[in-house]
Amino acid sequence: MNKVYLSKSRYCNCIQCKKILWMNKYKPDCAAGEDKSAIFENGRKVGELAKGLFGDYEDIEFDINLSNMIEKTNELLPNKPNVITEASFSYDNNFCSVDILKNDEDGVEIYEVKSSTGVRDIYLDDASYQHYVLSNLGLNVKKVAIVHINNKYVLDGELDLKELFTIKDITETSKAKQKEIRKNIDEINEFMESHDEFNEPKVEIGMQCFEPYHCDYWQYCTRDLPKPNVFDVKGMQTIDKVKKYDEGKISFEDLKDDDINPRFLEQIDFELNNKEPKIEREAIKEFLDSLKYPLYFIDYESCQHAIPEMEGTRAYQQIPFQYSLHIKRDEDAALEHREFLAEADDDNLLRHFAESMISDISENGSVIVYNKAFESGRNNEIGRLYPDLKGEMDRINANMVDLMIPFKNRNYYAREMKGSHSLKYVLPALYPNDPELDYHNLPVVHHGGEAAEAFLNLKEKSKEEQEIIREGLLRYCELDSLAMVKIWEKFREVI
Numbered sequence: 190m191n192k193v194y195l196s197k198s199r200y201c202n203c204i205q206c207k208k209i210l211w212m213n214k215y216k217p218d219c220a221a222g223e224d225k226s227a228i229f230e231n232g233r234k235v236g237e238l239a240k241g242l243f244g245d246y247e248d249i250e251f252d253i254n255l256s257n258m259i260e261k262t263n264e265l266l267p268n269k270p271n272v273i274t275e276a277s278f279s280y281d282n283n284f285c286s287v288d289i290l291k292n293d294e295d296g297v298e299i300y301e302v303k304s305s306t307g308v309r310d311i312y313l314d315d316a317s318y319q320h321y322v323l324s325n326l327g328l329n330v331k332k333v334a335i336v337h338i339n340n341k342y343v344l345d346g347e348l349d350l351k352e353l354f355t356i357k358d359i360t361e362t363s364k365a366k367q368k369e370i371r372k373n374i375d376e377i378n379e380f381m382e383s384h385d386e387f388n389e390p391k392v393e394i395g396m397q398c399f400e401p402y403h404c405d406y407w408q409y410c411t412r413d414l415p416k417p418n419v420f421d422v423k424g425m426q427t428i429d430k431v432k433k434y435d436e437g438k439i440s441f442e443d444l445k446d447d448d449i450n451p452r453f454l455e456q457i458d459f460e461l462n463n464k465e466p467k468i469e470r471e472a473i474k475e476f477l478d479s480l481k482y483p484l485y486f487i488d489y490e491s492c493q494h495a496i497p498e499m500e501g502t503r504a505y506q507q508i509p510f511q512y513s514l515h516i517k518r519d520e521d522a523a524l525e526h527r528e529f530l531a532e533a534d535d536d537n538l539l540r541h542f543a544e545s546m547i548s549d550i551s552e553n554g555s556v557i558v559y560n561k562a563f564e565s566g567r568n569n570e571i572g573r574l575y576p577d578l579k580g581e582m583d584r585i586n587a588n589m590v591d592l593m594i595p596f597k598n599r600n601y602y603a604r605e606m607k608g609s610h611s612l613k614y615v616l617p618a619l620y621p622n623d624p625e626l627d628y629h630n631l632p633v634v635h636h637g638g639e640a641a642e643a644f645l646n647l648k649e650k651s652k653e654e655q656e657i658i659r660e661g662l663l664r665y666c667e668l669d670s671l672a673m674v675k676i677w678e679k680f681r682e683v684i
């Protein structure tokens with residue numbers, strides 16, 4: 190048997206579902222996942238920083254020819270005690286690079302670095318696989334650990350790596366997994382041996398398509414399911430969707446008389462019967478009556494740094510860097526627009542964001558947002574960071590009204606919302622075929638994830654590129670707050 194070449198990521202793919210390995214080999218073009226470049230870039234930055242966790246280290250540079258990496262590792266191994274990063278090994282066609290290898294006189298310690306804030310089960314498989322490779326090469330593995338981000342750490346002066354990273358010792362779990370790894374590798378080899386290019390494996394979809402990662406081959410593996418189907422029911426837990434699927438309740442027709450949450454049944458009913466929008470006018474009127482002029486329609490954009498960059502902030506804290514504000518001062522006033530977009534290299538951007546907003550929202554009218562928990566949460570964080578601004582942040586929060594509520598409560602529901610109350614579903618449902626309100630027609634930035642990524646990478650761009658991206662960010666955020674104005678107008682129209 191020709192042994193399958195495995196690496197850490199290939200082994201972990203197979204732990205999730207062996208068919209992923211087969212697809213990667215024979216049908217890689219069928220992958221249709223989200224763009225993961227931002228996640229990889231984050232992981233790369235965290236990995237680079239963690240290399241210094243134990244002081245000086247010798248780094249094995251990536252080489253497409255992996256045997257060069259193994260050779261360099263072998264040259265450094267006798268110089269113990271030392272720390273080798275990306276130390277590379279291969280045993281029986283199983284390759285791995287250890288993020289950080291502490292190479293002591295009496296054995297080695299394996300540290301697998303993750304940019305997440307906790308330990309997931311798949312990380313245990315990842316690190317245990319490395320333990321397997323090294324111990325089978327005759328190294329004495331004393332310790333296996335996962336290094337991850339501590340999101341309680343608050344930046345206070347110099348970045349403290351020992352505080353930023355948490356080290357979780359998983360040696361005992363890894364030892365217990367060694368037998369299982371041998372068995373898994375044998376099974377992977379048998380699986381690939383019995384499924385060649387012309388013999389696609391038959392693997393039923395299930396929880397493995399979602400855990401630990403959403404599989405990139407989901408579209409391909411579900412291409413023959415009726416559309417829409419149980420996996421399109423908004424808000425239903427994935428585990429319940431899979432259960433329904435296993436029971437053969439797949440299409441909306443199969444589900445329409447099922448004993449499930451009435452919200453799910455409503456989505457199904459609207460879809461199957463092509464129903465007209467449901468509008469509870471009393472509730473909408475009550476919502477409108479609760480608003481007080483001037484009306485401030487505001488939307489924030491935020492980003493997260495895995496490694497905190499600003500004094501007083503935590504790893505992965507949501508940092509608002511931009512807002513768009515539409516103001517309607519009274520019934521007859523023209524719509525005004527204000528906006529703020531921080532400079533990418535501004536160390537004080539949170540304060541500048543808050544000061545600009547306070548001056549733009551100077552009166553006590555309704556501050557209308559979409560998903561209040563997010564904006565009010567950011568304001569509370571700003572208030573904690575800058576006690577002198579707390580009073581104003583509290584004032585803005587006290588005036589805050591959530592425009593999402595009538596949709597969340599289904600006081601207004603249309604088939605096109607597909608069970609969702611997200612702005613990106615609600616707006617086109619209320620204003621179908623309006624090119625000016627279509628996010629697809631925006632230049633550069635089309636959704637919040639893109640906005641965050643664009644801002645995080647801004648510093649690395651040329652001046653000309655920065656101008657184009659900044660303009661894209663401004664137009665995107667402007668549409669978000671304008672969307673709220675349009676929803677408010679629609680509410681007035683329907684009552």
Ligand code: SF4
Pocket residue numbers: 205206207208209212392393394395397398399404405406407408410
């Ligand atoms: S979609 Fe599911 S069944 Fe298909 S390859 Fe991915 S995990 Fe396996």
